[in-house]
Amino acid sequence: MTTTPTTAPQFSLTDDQRDVQAMVREFAAARITPNAAEWDRNHTFDRALYAELAELGLMGICVPTELGGAGMDFLSYVLAVEELSRADAGVGVTIAVHTSASTLPIVHWGTEAQQQAWVPKLASGEWIGSFALTESGAGSDAGSMLTRADEQADGGFRITGRKQWITNGAYAGSFITFARSEPGTTDASGVSAFLVAGDSAGLSVGRVEEKLGLNSSNTVDMVYDDVSVGADLLLGTRGKGFRIAMQTLDGGRITIAAQALGIAQAAFDLASSYAKERTTFGKPIGSHQGIAFKLAEMSVEIEAARALTYRAAALKMAGQPHTVEGAQAKLFASGVARRVTGEAIQVLGGYGYSKEFPAERYYRDAKITEIYEGTSEIQKLVIARRLLGLDVR
Numbered sequence: 001m002t003t004t005p006t007t008a009p010q011f012s013l014t015d016d017q018r019d020v021q022a023m024v025r026e027f028a029a030a031r032i033t034p035n036a037a038e039w040d041r042n043h044t045f046d047r048a049l050y051a052e053l054a055e056l057g058l059m060g061i062c063v064p065t066e067l068g069g070a071g072m073d074f075l076s077y078v079l080a081v082e083e084l085s086r087a088d089a090g091v092g093v094t095i096a097v098h099t100s101a102s103t104l105p106i107v108h109w110g111t112e113a114q115q116q117a118w119v120p121k122l123a124s125g126e127w128i129g130s131f132a133l134t135e136s137g138a139g140s141d142a143g144s145m146l147t148r149a150d151e152q153a154d155g156g157f158r159i160t161g162r163k164q165w166i167t168n169g170a171y172a173g174s175f176i177t178f179a180r181s182e183p184g185t186t187d188a189s190g191v192s193a194f195l196v197a198g199d200s201a202g203l204s205v206g207r208v209e210e211k212l213g214l215n216s217s218n219t220v221d222m223v224y225d226d227v228s229v230g231a232d233l234l235l236g237t238r239g240k241g242f243r244i245a246m247q248t249l250d251g252g253r254i255t256i257a258a259q260a261l262g263i264a265q266a267a268f269d270l271a272s273s274y275a276k277e278r279t280t281f282g283k284p285i286g287s288h289q290g291i292a293f294k295l296a297e298m299s300v301e302i303e304a305a306r307a308l309t310y311r312a313a314a315l316k317m318a319g320q321p322h323t324v325e326g327a328q329a330k331l332f333a334s335g336v337a338r339r340v341t342g343e344a345i346q347v348l349g350g351y352g353y354s355k356e357f358p359a360e361r362y363y364r365d366a367k368i369t370e371i372y373e374g375t376s377e378i379q380k381l382v383i384a385r386r387l388l389g390l391d392v393r
């Protein structure tokens with residue numbers, strides 16, 4: 001196996017990027033962190049929060065200003081997801097799915113009419129966006145989906161099927177929906193992407209998922225019962241929708257890496273401050289080599305994950321290939337989040353296992369980053385196939 005030399009531009013954060021980072025950090029500390037434990041306990045999706053994030057320009061942070069967005073760059077958006085996730089990973093994923101998976105595909109593949117009709121509503125926060133790819137029998141192998149889009153005499157389609165694990169589903173104004181439009185196909189080659197409005201007749205929430213963590217985010221099954229979509233709501237080329245899904249995930253994975261990074265950073269911050277205060281055997285536990293080494297290793301892992309994540313974002317901004325780099329960032333950062341949150345519990349001892357401190361929430365929230373937008377096993381396949389020249393997508 002060969003490795004690709006990185007062509008990532010050298011970068012350090014610009015003043016604008018630092019300003020966004022500071023603004024989101026300040027907002028999150030005031031408005032999100034104090035509520036995160038309660039939202040987790042009560043499984044609260046705070047719809048009002050997203051109106052406030054919209055006022056800060058964060059519902060369309062990297063959407064062009066002509067389409068109602070804030071016109072910031074992709075790394076600014078990554079920094080925002082990192083900071084939000086540091087306060088509450090559920091809020092982080094809500095924004096990540098809304099932006100990367102629901103708004104940017106319309107910016108990239110939408111017709112001008114689609115962009116004008118859909119993007120400003122998403123970028124202003126009037127609508128929250130969803131991405132409906134997965135089904136109960138089609139997750140990693142999403143191309144085997146059963147949801148059908150039957151063509152009608154007028155050129156439109158009627159969508160029938162059930163999508164599973166749909167983030168934001170119960171609150172969404174729009175769904176990028178993937179369905180099989182080409183009869184006789186059973187794989188990714190027969191899939192198209194459609195824009196489906198949240199208030200479409202025949203579209204409903206089937207089941208609200210009970211999850212291990214990420215409780216302030218909304219995850220549901222969506223039922224499509226003969227949902228009518230006009231021909232003008234086909235996104236991109238008919239039968240080429242799977243490519244849109246995969247390229248969307250290329251960018252989305254960078255933001256899931258940022259989410260993992262935010263969770264890991266929060267766990268590290270908690271563990272290191274606790275290690276300075278908690279004393280055993282007459283000295284702070286951070287002075288015991290066993291704990292000091294843990295903290296040192298956690299910090300190195302976090303910085304390595306950060307470098308991979310920002311590198312992937314920089315490549316995307318520069319218009320360079322970033323499939324491998326995004327997958328590398330997500331694979332590594334999600335593992336870091338799992339390991340660092342586990343070690344944070346260890347540093348806090350019994351208190352780490354209690355709800356008195358957020359370490360246990362960080363641990364529960366971290367696990368999902370190894371699963372969605374492609375599991376860690378799938379990231380390894382993506383990386384290896386590209387490096388071996390076996391994937392020509």
Ligand SMILES: Cc1cc2nc3c(=O)[nH]c(=O)nc-3n(C[C@H](O)[C@H](O)[C@H](O)COP(=O)(O)OP(=O)(O)OC[C@H]3O[C@@H](n4cnc5c(N)ncnc54)[C@H](O)[C@@H]3O)c2cc1C
Nearest residue numbers: 131132133134139140141165166167371372373374375377
């Ligand atoms: C909280 C949450 C939110 C989500 N949000 C969304 C969303 O908004 N929109 C959406 O469309 N989907 C969403 N998903 C779905 C998510 O992307 C899938 O769960 C994920 O891709 C894995 O699919 P699966 O659950 O069907 O697992 P499976 O595909 O059944 O995989 C099971 C196991 O087998 C492994 N495996 C599968 N194939 C291979 C292979 N070829 N080689 C090696 N190992 C393999 C996997 O890595 C995994 O360990 C969400 C999921 C969750 C839990």
